Amino acid sequence: MTGNPRNVAVVGLGSMGLGMARSLIRAGFDVSGCDLSETARSALAGAGGRAAATPGLAAKGAAAAVIVVVNAAQTEAVLFGEDGVAAALAPGAVIVSSATMAPGEAKRFAALAEAAGLLYLDAPISGGATKAGSGELTVMASGAPDAFRAARPVLDAIAARVHELGPDVGIGSSFKIVNQLLAGVHIAAACEAMVFAKSLDLDLARVFEVITQSAGTSWMFENRVPHILEGDYSPRSAVSIFTKDLGIVSDIGRGQNFPLPIASAALQLFLATAAAGMARDDDASVARLYAQITGLELPAPTEETA
Amino acid sequence: MTGNPRNVAVVGLGSMGLGMARSLIRAGFDVSGCDLSETARSALAGAGGRAAATPGLAAKGAAAAVIVVVNAAQTEAVLFGEDGVAAALAPGAVIVSSATMAPGEAKRFAALAEAAGLLYLDAPISGGATKAGSGELTVMASGAPDAFRAARPVLDAIAARVHELGPDVGIGSSFKIVNQLLAGVHIAAACEAMVFAKSLDLDLARVFEVITQSAGTSWMFENRVPHILEGDYSPRSAVSIFTKDLGIVSDIGRGQNFPLPIASAALQLFLATAAAGMARDDDASVARLYAQITGLELPAPTEETA
Structure with a gap:
């Protein structure tokens, strides 16, 4: 039975x-x-x-x-x-x-x-x-x-x-890990690019509009950048998910001598964001880390999201 | 006149x-x-x-x-x-x-x-x-x-x-630079992820199919990974374009004390790929660099593309 x-x-x-x-x-x-x-x-x-x-x-x-x-x-x-x-x-x-x-x-x-x-x-x-x-x-x-x-x-x-x-068994997990490698890198890159755009004094809403129609776009860029534009870092998916998942990616890489310079840079950024007290906030908080470091101001929460 | x-x-x-x-x-x-x-x-x-x-x-x-x-x-x-x-x-x-x-x-x-x-x-x-x-x-x-x-x-x-x-004048160039930061990172990440998937013994065509339907996808993943799957590195866009464009990104970052860890990791990968003799090949050649380093085999060119 x-x-x-x-x-x-x-x-x-x-x-x-x-x-x-x-x-x-x-x-x-x-x-x-x-x-x-x-x-x-x-x-x-x-x-x-x-x-x-x-x-x-x-x-x-x-x-x-x-x-x-x-x-x-x-x-x-x-x-x-x-x-x-x-x-x-x-x-x-x-x-x-x-x-x-x-x-x-x-x-x-x-x-x-x-x-x-x-x-x-x-x-x-x-x-x-x-x-x-x-x-x-x-x-x-x-x-x-x-x-x-x-x-x-x-x-x-x-x-x-x-x-x-x-x-x-193991193939499903491997596919998920490859997806998480990309997803984590794309979130970190989106945050890096948006605060860099701010440093160039660009209109961030316009950057979102132009990039989402260009070769620089990603699923994560389209999904997470609105959190930055709205100043809303309530966790839809938390920073701690990516310190964990990119940590698994990093462990696997080390275990088989496979260098992962891009994923490792992203992992370090999520760790820095967690260390700065944002582990439980939305993973787009990597943008807040860049803003803190560089002294730039990102959009404040709107009344609706504050 | x-x-x-x-x-x-x-x-x-x-x-x-x-x-x-x-x-x-x-x-x-x-x-x-x-x-x-x-x-x-x-x-x-x-x-x-x-x-x-x-x-x-x-x-x-x-x-x-x-x-x-x-x-x-x-x-x-x-x-x-x-x-x-x-x-x-x-x-x-x-x-x-x-x-x-x-x-x-x-x-x-x-x-x-x-x-x-x-x-x-x-x-x-x-x-x-x-x-x-x-x-x-x-x-x-x-x-x-x-x-x-x-x-x-x-x-x-x-x-x-x-x-x-x-x-x-300058705003157009700034938008392009932000786009190139993202595009370059996404190409490097796609190459890193695909060869990493190979190290996990995954079917790369299936990885392409699954990732392009998942949160890990990007415009560049969808556009460049087919070059890897076909083993075709004839230059649609060359590695040297990204050593140049991410070089500009890097110069601007240094000029205004703006740290760019993700873009810098990607730049180093394009430089390594160029140093390995592939500067004039397609930018998806970053995947060949990973394969060379790790001793893994990527798809060979099909008869059509060889």
């Missing part, structure tokens, strides 16, 4: 996990969830889910568990630690592992899951909190055909697009 | 200048052009233009001169050097200056032009050789209303879009 296929656990109820839980509830699943934050647990209960005190209680008898915690260490703890998910899931259930992590860690967890009689899908996500809530995430997934089959109803509920990247 | 308004000189007949000359000829202008290369001069003659031996002869009596040489030093030489454009143009004619340069250089040339009784439009271009040939460039222009008015027929013939960025 593989448990009741309508029972799904979601462990980690941050902005992404909670959004995914809502999408699953809307799709008719019985969702039980777990998070250290009381506020997050209440939000799940308010959305029609069941808040559990431990990962194990959330996963008890479920056919699938979606793990949306911050990193590999937390994923390992909630899966295989005390009161963990793996020991509680129904035999043959599938773990959908969505935290960004090094591919080697994903492989290690998949082997442990297999030893426990469980399926494992390496399934990092992208798209942000809004798309998590609307069930329109992008999933970069790899794993055995059985794992895909078992996870399919869950994927259908949370994702607009599932990239099926191969049968080996 | 301002010369015959149908007489336009184009100085610098590289892939951009020649394309712009063709667009002007197609729009009915009498185009005389000048370039050090005999091949380029013949190509202009073949396209219906008139090849001249010096910038001055090309500009003699023209109402407008488009300067599309490599940098500020060349622009200064063809405008104000021996047999230069400025002394040959009709009084009140307009100089359309399209080489990428520091805004301070543009201002200096505009002052010299004004002293010679000429109008000056600071008008860097973007879009590549194909759009130059089809008359669909993007122009980032600034200058006095009189200069815009005088240059309008020329701009209409060469550009799909003219950003009118203000009355002060």
Whole structure:
């Protein structure tokens, strides 16, 4: 038996996990969830889910568990630690592992899951909190055909697009890591360029307009520069996400003697921004770091966003 | 008098200048052009233009001169050097200056032009050789209303879009410089990410497909990665363009104590790629540099492109 296929656990109820839980509830699943934050647990209960005190209680008898915690260490703890998910899931259930992590860690967890009689899908996500809530995430997934089959109803509920990247766990994580390398560099470059433009006394709104129509544009430039123009650094995605993700990129590079000068420069900028007290602010805060250093003034928050 | 308004000189007949000359000829202008290369001069003659031996002869009596040489030093030489454009143009004619340069250089040339009784439009271009040939460039222009008015027929013939960025010469150049900062960083990041993906043993064609649908994408990623996938490093835009343009970015940063860690990392990569013998190859050759350093193999040229 593989448990009741309508029972799904979601462990980690941050902005992404909670959004995914809502999408699953809307799709008719019985969702039980777990998070250290009381506020997050209440939000799940308010959305029609069941808040559990431990990962194990959330996963008890479920056919699938979606793990949306911050990193590999937390994923390992909630899966295989005390009161963990793996020991509680129904035999043959599938773990959908969505935290960004090094591919080697994903492989290690998949082997442990297999030893426990469980399926494992390496399934990092992208798209942000809004798309998590609307069930329109992008999933970069790899794993055995059985794992895909078992996870399919869950994927259908949370994702607009599932990239099926191969049968080996680790590929999904590798794709996500490459994406994060680019995303992090593009955010840091956007911030560097916008404050540099300010130093040249340019009209920043005009710079945004011209660059987004030119060869210098990027998805991140288009998405993050409006935060700078509005002076709104409330965290849609925090600086700490990129110190973490570019940290993983850096670890992998060092592990295989692969030089990453551009990604490393970006990592150092996110670290400097975090060190300046902005770790929990929006990642466009790298622009505020440049402005602080150079004594330039960026747009102040409008009344709406202040 | 301002010369015959149908007489336009184009100085610098590289892939951009020649394309712009063709667009002007197609729009009915009498185009005389000048370039050090005999091949380029013949190509202009073949396209219906008139090849001249010096910038001055090309500009003699023209109402407008488009300067599309490599940098500020060349622009200064063809405008104000021996047999230069400025002394040959009709009084009140307009100089359309399209080489990428520091805004301070543009201002200096505009002052010299004004002293010679000429109008000056600071008008860097973007879009590549194909759009130059089809008359669909993007122009980032600034200058006095009189200069815009005088240059309008020329701009209409060469550009799909003219950003009118203000009355002060230097603003157009500043916008172009900000665009080049981002473009250069994005190319270097795309190359770093693609070879890093190779080190993770990923299918590069699949990486291109997934990233272009994700938050990690950029205009340059979409445009340059196909060169890597096809193993085709024939120069659509050469490495030397970015050692030059990021060099200007770096000079400006140093001149005003503005730190540019991301742009500097990218500049060093383009310099390393040039030092490795690829200065005249396509700028996606930064990927070949990473591959050489790490001993990884990138796609070989297909028969079509070899």
